[in-house]
Structure formats: C-alpha cells, structure tokens
Amino acid sequence: MIRKLACAVSLAALAAATPALADHHEESEARAEAFAELPYWPGYWVSEFQAGTAIGGQNTQVAEAIANGEPIPNFMALRGADAPWTEDGLQRFADVRAISRGRKATGWGFPMMMNAATPLQITITPEQVIIINAYNEARYIYTDGRPMPDEIDMWPTTYGTSVGHWEGDTLVVETRMVTTPSDFFHGAPPFSEEAVYHERITLEGDRLVSQMVIEDPVLLTEPWEVEVAFVRDEGFDRMIQFDWDNDRTGFDGTYNTIEMVGENGTAxxxxxxxxxxxxxAAWEVAWTGPMTADGMSVTPEGHLLFAQEQSNAIWRLTPDDEAFVEYPYVLGAGAVSVAADGTVLAIERGCTDPGLEMLQCDRRPALMQLGETRSIIAEEFGDGSSLGRLNDVHADGHGGAWVTQGALWHISHDGETTQVYQPEAFTNGVTTSPDGETLYVTDMRNVMGITLNNGVSGETSLFATLDEDTEGFGGDGMAVDADGRLYVTGDAGIYVFAPDGTKLGVIPVPRRAITLAFAGADRRTLYVGAMGAPTPEGEDWVPPGDERNVAMTVYKLPMLAAGLR
Amino acid sequence: MRILMGLAAAALVASATPSADAHHSMAMFDQTSEVVVEGTVRQFQWSNPHAYIQLVVEDEAGNPVEWSLELGSPVYLYARGWRPRTLRPGSEVRVRINPLRSGGPGGAVLDVTDMDGNAVGSNRR
Incomplete structure (x- = not known):
C-alpha cells in the first residue's frame, strides 16, 4: 500500500516537472551553441621564454642566447624593469629590490602568475574563463556580460577582480583592485592598488599571446604596454597542485643562499x-649553551623540560626551540620527571657540583615536588644521612620516585627510602615500562630489568647490554616509547631495545648523549642532551679556567615511534 | 675519495644578469664554475618552490658534510620525468652543480648520474 502511494506521488512530480525540463532543454541547447562559438585553448601553457626549464630550474633559452652571443630574452617582462615609472615609481621599484634578498614567498600572485615558469590551464565557458596555475592560484574572469562591480563592493586582493568579454576569438579582460603585487611576491612590480590591468589574449598558431596595458595613475607616467606569450611545453599531463612549503631562500650578507641543514656536526x-x-631522518640542533641540559622530561602539552644544575633552574624548551626558565630556584637542579598525573618532581643536588669552585651551603640534596606550591619529599636516608649527589629521577606516579645515587633507591611520597638495586659498577638512568611492570636501571654497560608488582620491586635480571660500547661510562639517560621499546644513551649513540631486550639498532648522535626524552604534541620528537657545544664561531667551547666543561647541546630527531602521553 | 672533483671550465659568461626563471635569481650560484659532488642521498626533498637533494659527502679530511643541492620546482621536475622516489635515502649519486657563491655546501643541479655514469631520473635539457 505504501509502495503504491509512493509510485503515484513520483508520477505526479514528473508531470509537474515537465515544462521545467523543456525550459532546461532549451537552455542546454543555447549553452551548447554558446560553447561551440568559443575558442578552446587546451593544454598546459608556460610563459614563452620559460619553456624548456632544466631540472635545476635554469632557463635554457637564456643559457643558449649567452652561449651564442645573442640578445638575452626578457623572460620576465612583467617584473616591470622597462615600465614608464614616475620618480616615485622608480624609487618604489628600487626599494622593493633592495629588500627582496632572502625574502620568501608563497606563490606568484597577479600579474606575475601570467609570466611565471608555472604552467597555466585556461578553462573557457560561456559565463567565465578560469585561469589557474599549479599552485592553485586562480583568476575568475566573468564573461556573462556583467559590468565591473561597484567600487564599494570591491577591495584589493592578490588576484584582483576581473571582468571580460570576447571580441571574436580574443578574450578582453579588465582587472582592478589588485594588492600591490610586490607585497605578495618580491619579484613582482610595485604597482599601486589603483592600477588597472587590461589584457587582450588571442591564440596565434601555437602561441597564446597576451597584449597587456597597465595603467597606474600613481606610479606610471603613461599606460605601459607589454606583451607576454605562452607555449605548450612537453611533459605536463595533468594539473598537479603543489604546496609551496619549503622555501629555503636565505641571505648571507652578500648573496642569496640556501638555508643549510646538516650543520653543527649533524651531517x-x-x-x-x-x-x-x-x-x-636527521638530527637538528634545538639548543646549545655553556651549562647543562640534563635529566630531561616532558610537560603534558609536549614541551621538553631539562634541569640545569649551574643556573639552579628547570628549563622549558618549546617545539619552536624557544627556551626559558620554567622553575627557578631549584638548587643544583639535577633532573626532572613529570608523572602521568602532571606532578613535577625534581632532584636538587644542593652544592655538590664538583665542577664549580667548592660551593658551600646549608641546603642538603633533596627530592622535591615543584609546582604552585613546593615541598621537600625527602632529604635524608632512613639513618639520617644525606641523600648525597643524586643522579637521576623517575616519578612513580604515586607522589614518590625512583632515584639513582650509587645504588637505585625508591623514595615514597612520605619520604621513606628503600634500596632497590645494588649495582656491580654504578647506576645512572632509571625509567619504567609503559605498563608499569618493569623498572629499568643502568649499571654501567648493562641495563637491568626489575619486575614491579603494584610498584613493589621483585626479581632483577640482565635486560640488555650496550655491546657497542667498549669503554666510557656506559648507559646514562633512558626513555621508553608507547610500544615499550627502551632507549638508552651510550658512547655509540642511542641504543634501541625491543620490550624483550632484543637490540633493534643504535642511532648515532653528533655528540655524546647523556639524557633523552620524547616530546612534541604527538611525542614523536626525540630530544637528547649531549656533552659539549659550539661557540658562535663554530669552535668547541672550552672553559677559561680549570672548571669542568658543562656546555651541552640539545638535538632533536623526528621519529616514527612515539613517546608516552 | 668521494669529494668534489674540481672546477670545470667556465661554460657560461659570468655577467649573465637576470639569469634565472625560478622564484629567486640564479645570481646566488656561480654559473661560471661547475663542481661534481659524490655522496649518499640522506633525503630527497620533493618540495616547492624548489626540490633539494640532501647529499652526505666526505670532505678531504674524511668528515661527512651535508650538501643542499637545489633543483627547480617539482612542477618542472615532473615534466622532465622525475618523481618523488627517483632518489631514495641511501642512493649513491654523482651530481654536477653550479656552486653557491656564498661558499656554503650547496649549488644548483645541472645533472645527476649514478656511480656507473647512468643518468638518474631524466636529465633531458
């Protein structure tokens, strides 16, 4: 019953639509006729003297002309070097050139897109002509008979407002309200926003020719006539849209140059x-300085934290490489650890730094909680002795932490200290697996795994060995990724171990790394703190006196693996 | 020894004023000299407005140096037969360039060949 009703309704709808369909049919025929009268300019049109561009971007026509002693073609006539500028116009032309060195751009803009080594596609319909290039720069030229919009309905834009009409097979275009072109692209002419651009575009054999006349009552003494032409270059089979995302143009004080990567030993x-x-993938320098960047951790939003003993501070390093003091007055800041709940724990080494001039102070080394209010979690062992020169810290998520100092210790939230592991050599880095069931600690070139049951440590076994380190102090900083792989800094670089202890590889680091952490919003950037730093002259920093060289460099590396969030 | 193989003859006249088409002037490169660098591709940046070959090259002292070798836009590289995977990390290649005037380890690519001298991608034109 319902189906029958639906059928009846659709028949009624069809009957009612019939006159409209007839109108539509007539419209389609008229439009098809209009289409048939229009020119058809298929293909990918390249500015005439740019055709044949070589793989390195070199203009082969210029090279050939020079080699043959012929006049060099003016392949970028629209830059305006020959335009009849007023004195003001000449000054602005010179000003734009003076600031163009090393300037970056995001596209060509109008009118330069009509003279660039970037192919154009021209789609002609009865109502409009669309000219679009491979950077998604588009011009919409209305040919439906409308006049230029009222001035009150227009404002300057990079591509302006265009209205056109056909005179036979010639497209006649008027464009107004173009933002000063050199504001968008440094190689463009500095016309004022009062400039009016006239174009007459015709196909002449295999060349598409545009006769342009540009009027600028502000900066030109008279209308400027200039011809640009386009040819179909080989090799283009579709319009691929490319992002303009890697402008590495730099300036060295004399010449433009390429912004380099691979500096500071990262090659x-x-x-x-x-x-x-x-x-x-490649290391990049994120920070350097004459003081330490040790005991790394990560904030909830993914910014790196590091401890700097000599400045008594915990620093924050943003993904844009901006560094500032996050927690000042952390006496002899040795390491920081942010728990899953955001609690920030740090170790104060007090005045124990052997590299400085025998500091004296009453404050004892301590495990601290930082934040809006600060508290000392512990500053002595059960027997009342000093915690000594604490090395590393890893928050346990319950207000306490594991710390290394000779042995591996656990300090509970109420300050109770328990020895967890007595090393054969010495401990250094400490961390836990993502599931919280394994505690890892370095014992020189060995990495020990200790089972954890609700935070209580159990059996200890050899997890892995830093088998490419033959001398030196062995393992130091440690981190885990979300899949449970363990990362350990050693002389050979960053050792990467699978959760079962299998060595997956070693990532070399430009300098000896001693601490590391995953950071970035998605935790896919591996930061390492490494010993030594270059001076602005590029030499390795050497302290002037006998003091220990505590200069460090923080490197970062984009990873496939992600750290814990 | 896989460092540069010396300067070739001046193929072009020095005062080639506005000698480029790309989004910046070619004046930043010394078009009167040619250098050949051999090394291992760290990364092929298929990017706009220029593509780059990041080539790790040993210098005379045997230290690795990373060269930034500039190509044109991928728009034109595509038309010349190049594709994003034409070069891969680890590829060993020999690249002829016009070096940077600034003296930095970089230049504008003229052509690329493998270690047997075969053209990589297409070096047409």
Missing amino acids: MLLPAIDGVLEAG
Missing part, C-alpha cells in the same frame, strides 16, 4: 629502524 646518515626511525 650523518642514520640507520632506518622499523617502526622507530625513518630513512633520511
């Missing part, structure tokens, strides 16, 4: 490690 080929590190 190295890193091994691809499945699921961990992609081939081609």
Whole structure:
C-alpha cells in the first residue's frame, strides 16, 4: 500500500516537472551553441621564454642566447624593469629590490602568475574563463556580460577582480583592485592598488599571446604596454597542485643562499629502524649553551623540560626551540620527571657540583615536588644521612620516585627510602615500562630489568647490554616509547631495545648523549642532551679556567615511534 | 675519495644578469664554475618552490658534510620525468652543480648520474 502511494506521488512530480525540463532543454541547447562559438585553448601553457626549464630550474633559452652571443630574452617582462615609472615609481621599484634578498614567498600572485615558469590551464565557458596555475592560484574572469562591480563592493586582493568579454576569438579582460603585487611576491612590480590591468589574449598558431596595458595613475607616467606569450611545453599531463612549503631562500650578507641543514656536526646518515626511525631522518640542533641540559622530561602539552644544575633552574624548551626558565630556584637542579598525573618532581643536588669552585651551603640534596606550591619529599636516608649527589629521577606516579645515587633507591611520597638495586659498577638512568611492570636501571654497560608488582620491586635480571660500547661510562639517560621499546644513551649513540631486550639498532648522535626524552604534541620528537657545544664561531667551547666543561647541546630527531602521553 | 672533483671550465659568461626563471635569481650560484659532488642521498626533498637533494659527502679530511643541492620546482621536475622516489635515502649519486657563491655546501643541479655514469631520473635539457 505504501509502495503504491509512493509510485503515484513520483508520477505526479514528473508531470509537474515537465515544462521545467523543456525550459532546461532549451537552455542546454543555447549553452551548447554558446560553447561551440568559443575558442578552446587546451593544454598546459608556460610563459614563452620559460619553456624548456632544466631540472635545476635554469632557463635554457637564456643559457643558449649567452652561449651564442645573442640578445638575452626578457623572460620576465612583467617584473616591470622597462615600465614608464614616475620618480616615485622608480624609487618604489628600487626599494622593493633592495629588500627582496632572502625574502620568501608563497606563490606568484597577479600579474606575475601570467609570466611565471608555472604552467597555466585556461578553462573557457560561456559565463567565465578560469585561469589557474599549479599552485592553485586562480583568476575568475566573468564573461556573462556583467559590468565591473561597484567600487564599494570591491577591495584589493592578490588576484584582483576581473571582468571580460570576447571580441571574436580574443578574450578582453579588465582587472582592478589588485594588492600591490610586490607585497605578495618580491619579484613582482610595485604597482599601486589603483592600477588597472587590461589584457587582450588571442591564440596565434601555437602561441597564446597576451597584449597587456597597465595603467597606474600613481606610479606610471603613461599606460605601459607589454606583451607576454605562452607555449605548450612537453611533459605536463595533468594539473598537479603543489604546496609551496619549503622555501629555503636565505641571505648571507652578500648573496642569496640556501638555508643549510646538516650543520653543527649533524651531517650523518642514520640507520632506518622499523617502526622507530625513518630513512633520511636527521638530527637538528634545538639548543646549545655553556651549562647543562640534563635529566630531561616532558610537560603534558609536549614541551621538553631539562634541569640545569649551574643556573639552579628547570628549563622549558618549546617545539619552536624557544627556551626559558620554567622553575627557578631549584638548587643544583639535577633532573626532572613529570608523572602521568602532571606532578613535577625534581632532584636538587644542593652544592655538590664538583665542577664549580667548592660551593658551600646549608641546603642538603633533596627530592622535591615543584609546582604552585613546593615541598621537600625527602632529604635524608632512613639513618639520617644525606641523600648525597643524586643522579637521576623517575616519578612513580604515586607522589614518590625512583632515584639513582650509587645504588637505585625508591623514595615514597612520605619520604621513606628503600634500596632497590645494588649495582656491580654504578647506576645512572632509571625509567619504567609503559605498563608499569618493569623498572629499568643502568649499571654501567648493562641495563637491568626489575619486575614491579603494584610498584613493589621483585626479581632483577640482565635486560640488555650496550655491546657497542667498549669503554666510557656506559648507559646514562633512558626513555621508553608507547610500544615499550627502551632507549638508552651510550658512547655509540642511542641504543634501541625491543620490550624483550632484543637490540633493534643504535642511532648515532653528533655528540655524546647523556639524557633523552620524547616530546612534541604527538611525542614523536626525540630530544637528547649531549656533552659539549659550539661557540658562535663554530669552535668547541672550552672553559677559561680549570672548571669542568658543562656546555651541552640539545638535538632533536623526528621519529616514527612515539613517546608516552 | 668521494669529494668534489674540481672546477670545470667556465661554460657560461659570468655577467649573465637576470639569469634565472625560478622564484629567486640564479645570481646566488656561480654559473661560471661547475663542481661534481659524490655522496649518499640522506633525503630527497620533493618540495616547492624548489626540490633539494640532501647529499652526505666526505670532505678531504674524511668528515661527512651535508650538501643542499637545489633543483627547480617539482612542477618542472615532473615534466622532465622525475618523481618523488627517483632518489631514495641511501642512493649513491654523482651530481654536477653550479656552486653557491656564498661558499656554503650547496649549488644548483645541472645533472645527476649514478656511480656507473647512468643518468638518474631524466636529465633531458
């Protein structure tokens, strides 16, 4: 019953629509006829003297002209070097050139897109012509008979407002309200926003020719006539839209140059490690300084934290490499650890730094809770003795932490200290697996795994060995990723171990790394703190006296693996 | 020894005024000299407005140096037969360039060949 009713309704709808369909049919026929009368300019049009551009971007026509002693073609006529500028116009032309060195851009804009080495596609319909290039820069030219919009309905834009009409097979275009072109692209002419651009575009054989006349009552003494032409270059089979996302133009004081990567010793080929590190990844310098960047951790929003003993501060380093003091007055800040609930714990080494001039102070080393209010969690062992020169800290998520100082200790939220592991050599880094069931601690070149049951430590066994380190102090900083892989800093670089202890690889670091953490909003940036730093002259910093060299460099590396969030 | 193989003859006249098409002037490169660098591709940046070959090259002292070798836009590289995977990390190549005037380890690419001298991608034109 319902189906029958639906059928009846649709028949009625069809009957009612019939006159409209007839109108539509007539409209379609008229439009098809209008289409048939229009020119058809298929293909990918490249500015005439740019055709043949080589893989390095070189203009082959210019090179050939020079080699043959012929006049160099004016391949970028629209730059306006020959325009009849007023004195003000000449000054602005010179001003734009003077600031153009090293300037970056995001596209060509109008009118330069009509003279660039970026192919254009021209779509002609009875109502409008669309000219679009491979950077998604588009001009909409209305040919439906409308006049130029009222001035009150327009404002300056990068591509302006265009209205056109056909005179036979010639497209006649008027464009107004174009933002000063050199504001968008440094190589463009500095016309005022009062400029009016006239174009007459015609196909002449295999060349598309545009006769342009540009009027600028502010900056030109008379209308400027200039011709640009386009040809179909080979090799283009579709309009691929490219993002303009890697402008590395720099300026060295004399010449433009390429902004370099691979400086400060980061020129190295890193091994691809499945699921961990992609081939081609590279270290970048994120921070350098004459004082330490040790005991790293990460804030809930993904900013790196590091401890700096000599400045008595915990620093924050943003993904944009901006560094500032997050927690000042942390006496002899040795390491910081942010628990899953955001609680920030840090170790104060007090005045125990052996590198400085025998500091004297009454404050004892301590495990601290930082934040809006600060508290000392512990400053002595059960027997009342000093905690000594605390090395590293890893928050346990219950207000306490594991700390290393000779042995591995657990300090509960109420300050109770328990020895967890007595090393054969010495402990250094400490961390836990993502599931909280394994505690890892370094014992020189060995990494020990200790089972945890509700935070209570159980059996200890050898988890892995830093087998490429033959001398030196062995393992130091440690971190885990979300999949449970363990990362340990050693002389050979960052050792990466699977959750079962299998060595997956070693990531070399430009300098000896001693601490590391995953940071960034998605935790896919590995930061390491490494010993030594370059001076502005590029030499390794050496302290003037006998004091210990505590200069450090923080490097960062984009990872496939992600840290814990 | 896989460092540069010396300067070739001046192929072009020095005062080639506005000698480029790209989004910046080619004056930043010394078009009167040619240098050949050999090394291992760390990264092929298929990016706009220029693509780059990041090539790790050993200097005379045997230290790795990363060269930034500039290509044109991928728009034109595509038309010349290049694709994003034409070069991969680890590829060993020999690249002929016009070096940067600034003296930095970089230049504008003229052509790319593998270690047997075969053209990589397409070096047409």
